Amino acid sequence: MEALQTALQPVIVGLDDLQSSKYVYGASLTILLWDYVLTFEEERNTIWAKRLSLLQILFYLNRYITIAYQLFNVISFSLPPHLLSDALCVLGTFRKRTTHTKK
Secondary structure, three states: OHHHHHHHHHHHHHHHHHHHHHHHHHHHHHHHHHHHHHHHHHHHHHOOOOOOOHHHHHHHHHHHHHHHHHHHHHHHHHOOHHHHHHHHHHHHHHHHHHHOOOO
8 A cells, every 4th residue: 555655646746736837827817817907098098099010019919928828828737638639739730731832
């Protein structure tokens, strides 16, 4: 019995670390979305009111890609592994088909 507990100890630690990672990603997404909600009005008045410039594009990339990345992390850690790998295979196949050019 002790040998089984010793053998399973790394698995238990790994699952505990995985659960902690889920909580951290969820908390960071919550903080990002809360920041977005708090600063949306100011963003609308200062950024959206002007013509599109390189600085605005960089602002949008920095602001919205970060949220999308964190959302992807939360979803990928929440889904069972086989569903995520299937979804990535479908996306990869779709990407190859849409970017493939005939000569």
